[in-house]
Amino acid sequence: MRILIATDAAAPQINGVVRVFETTAAHLEADGHVVEVIGPNRFATTFPAPGYPEVRLAQTLGRALPDMIDAFRPDAIHIPVEGPIGLAARHYCRKRRLPFTTSFHTRFGDYFSLRLGFGTGPAYAAQRWFHNAGQGFMVQTTTLERQLAARGFRNIRPWGRAVDTEAFRPQRENPGFDVDFLGLPRPIFLYVGRVSAEKNLPAFFALDLPGSKVVVGDGPAAAALATEFPDVHFLGYRHGEDLARHFSAADVFVFPSRFETFGLVVLESLACGTPVAAFPVQGPADIIGTTPHGVLSEDLRAAALAALSIDRTGCRTFAESFSWAECTRQFAQNLVPIPPSAWAG
Structure with a gap:
């Protein structure tokens, strides 16, 4: 296909959505499909996303x-994604009467309510207008399926998430791995991801915890938060083997976000x-649930401290059950074929 x-x-952006589609495309190609990705880098003119100047959007x-x-x-x-490329592709498909599918990645309603008071x-x-125009709407979790169905979203199809183990x-x-390569007092409490307002990072930074708080990632709020919380170590983005090295060196991963559709970094x-220590909200709760591999609590400090005693081997074994092969099979099965006659002539 x-x-x-x-x-x-899409690359060179760095976020969970980009990682999901890069990995999905790679697995689709390994299964024999031919994949074409049209991202902002394919267009001659781009502009910065409002509030996120490091994210370039295409002039379509x-x-x-x-x-x-x-x-x-x-x-x-x-x-x-409901951006310029997404809107232009949606318009093209509607005009040509071509079927297409979409997927849900950002809870813009909750985000705008938090940031702007809307x-x-x-x-x-x-978002409902955007997604209901398609013939299939892929959603990551059963919790999200129920919530979006209640808001009038249609044609919902499950598309789970996985992790590259x-x-x-x-x-x-x-052999040779220096668990203390960061040179910081332990325990090390780590956050990985965008440094922006919707990630609720002050809820983590303000906690009275022993050891060190470390951030791997960057974003529009980084400079202000580094000034406000000088005891937090901001290391910027890390990639590939180096990112896994930082995850492995940490004692607990703290995820303070309350507005995730899934939270791929939890699985990573x-x-x-x-x-993992997190609030008991959609995303972390869908992944961890009642398993013993993380602590979910409205008392994030208590969760972070309790997570220190969790068995690390069990965390790894649990993550191995989230298969990219199954995730990719679901994605391909959810696609809606375009009739060959659409390209005739």
Whole structure:
């Protein structure tokens, strides 16, 4: 199958959505599919996303995107993100009467309510308009399925998440691995991800915890938070083997976000053997649930301290049950085929 993914979230951006689609594309290709990704880097003109200048969005006016789709002649089209590329691809498919699928990645309604004081209604209405135009709407968890169905979203199809257990693996037992390479007092409480307001990082930084608090990642709030919390160690982005090394060196992964659709970094931490402390909210609760591999509590300090005693081997074993092979099979099964006649003539 020739699969086209038209996405505003693509490299060189660094976030969970980008990692999901990079990994999905790689597994689809390994299964024999041909994948074409249309991201912002395919366009001559880009502009910074409002509030996130490091994220570049594409200027999609003109024939550029339709010409790319026509040249590829896909058997299926997936449009995950409600940005300029997503809107242009949606318009193209609607105009040509081509079926397409979408997927849910950001709870914009809750985010705008938190940041700007808006009600959740307008943002969810816009997302509902975007996604209900497609023939399939992929959602990560049963909790999210129920919530979105109650808000009027249709054609919902399950698409779980997984973790690359080869890239993210425990390293403490490796010969020569220096678990104290950071040179910081223990225990080490780690956060990995975007440093932005919606991640609720002050709820972690303000905790009275022993040892050290470490942040791997960057974002628009980094400079202000580094000034406000000078005892927190901001290390910037890390990638690949180096990122897994930081996960493995930590004693606990602390995830203070309350507005996640899933939270891939939770799985990545567990795959490296590092237990998780988080609030009992959608995302962490869907992954960890009542298992003994993390502590979910409204008292985040108590959760972080309790997580110190969790068995690291069990965390790894649990993460291994989240298979990318099954995740990719679900994605491919959810796609809606485009009739070959659409490209005739």
